[in-house]
Amino acid sequence: MPTYKLTYFNAKARAETARFIFAVAGQEYEDNRLKREEWPELKKTMPFGQVPLLEIDGKPLAHSGAINRTLARRFKLYGDNESEAAEIDQVCECLVDLGLAMRNYFHEKDVARKENILKELLETEASKHFKFLLNLLEANYGGNGFYVGNRLSLADLDAATYLTDMVARVPGLKVTEPKLLAHVNRILETPALSQWLKKRPQTPF
Template identity: 45%
Template sequence: MSTYKLIYFDVRAKAELARLMFAYQGQAYEDSRFAMEEWPALKPKMPFGQVPVLEVDGRMFSESVAITNYLARKFGLYGSTEFETVEVDQVVGITQDMWKVIVDWVHENEESRKADLQKENEEKNFPKHLASLEKILKNNGTGFYVGNQLSYADLAAFDAMDIQVPDAVVDQFPLVKANRERVRTNDKLKDYIASRKEATL
């Protein structure tokens, strides 16, 4: 049986989707979190000088999407056919577009520009991407993005909306909102989600 260690800052951000996958699978792993001031000493030890890093049986792998793709395959969350895999990938692609505008907002230091980006995200960017997700859910008709059970796609969508997308925006998309709640209350996930500390990213 493989052993896993996930290395990241003590925030959700780019590591939380992997943590959700571990929780859903019931897979034991070392959740190795560190404070920002520890990063300079740790950085040279990481494969590409960045995190998250997933260590599997002592082998280290970087890039958050590569990590979650690997875990999704390992845990059977990547669809059951080649077409379902593509359908999962398109949802993950939408969530990556959402993360891009979130990261742009996070990295903006000028307060008035930051406020403008937040307004743009809430009025334009988030609704655009959630409309795409709503369409996928409507076309699939099962309450899940792909197939008839929870997959990588549902976890990725939940994670992308988790902190930065206001409820008032999500409320405009009833199928997306219902799917998010389905993930939040899943028997395999609800205890982990409820136990998480408050976060801004």
């Protein structure tokens, strides 16, 4: 049985999709949450100077996308064939773009520029990405099931944390599109995930 250790800060952000995968797979893992004061020293030992880092039997793997895809492959959450895997990637990349738009806001220090980024996010940028996601969701069984195929995949789990945990960090931003919301709720209500949501550490983001 392989061992899994996921290292990240005490936050959801770039590690939560991997935690969702572990929850759904029923896989034990070490959820190693760093204290801020530990980071400067530990950073020097990280392959890319950043987290998340997943160790499988002690072998390190960095970059959240690589981590998520590796876990999804292992736990059969990466579609049933190459074409479905590509469609799953497409949803995840769409979420990466949405995440980039939001991270520009989180990381901006200049007050005026931050306000402008927020305005753009609320007025155009976020809804553009929500619409892309809706198109992808609706293309599969009218949007009443999963993003890809007829079972849960990495795409659904990634969307579920982005459209809740990440969106909640942007003041005034809400997903209002009924099908996107219904999908997120369906996913979060699966027993393994609703259990994880109840027991996961409460963190601001």
